[in-house]
Amino acid sequence: MPAFEISLCETPAEFGQRFGPLNYRGEPWDLSHLDPFAFRCDLGFGREHTVLVLFSCHCFTRSFAWDVRPRHHIANDEIFSDGREERVLCPDRYELSRRLLGELVIGLPVRRITIADERRANFLTVETTTGSGEHAVYAVFFMVEKDKSRKHRLLLRVQSAYTLSHGLTKRQKAAKKASLRSILRATVEGRTIRA
Structure with a gap:
């Protein structure tokens, strides 16, 4: 099977900038790295999603x-x-999101993805990072669902992203892994991926 590839495409206008600029203790925060974006991919259903x-x-x-x-x-x-x-x-979450989050999401096709909670189709990918000289596990939790307003469109919602202070739990370490392609295909077909 060929490698699963995605190609960035134009983000629908109605999903423009999500968060405006903020100030944290007088310091401006630019949240444009968290603006919605879209990509296309071939899931093997005869047309791109x-x-x-x-x-x-x-x-x-x-x-x-x-x-x-x-x-x-x-x-x-x-x-x-x-x-x-x-x-x-949270300055730590903000800084890590600026530094890591976009690349992690774009890299989902080749990343290890853990099934965090099969009941809610919740997934997790982690990046080991060194922040302030300390080893840390940066976890990105997301879910995928069909877009009810547009056929052949899926919504990948990054629900949270933060450093796990104690690393992965035993359950997370032992949980089943899935590829982004299999997660997206299961969503289109209305199937649950079992942990």
């Missing part, structure tokens, strides 16, 4: 529960709200 990649605010924020400070001690310019939820801006 388009995959639209969308990023969640969880790629640059963390929950209040993960912050050591009481909520009332967190400054307003450190809080992000998208209208549905409020979270704390």
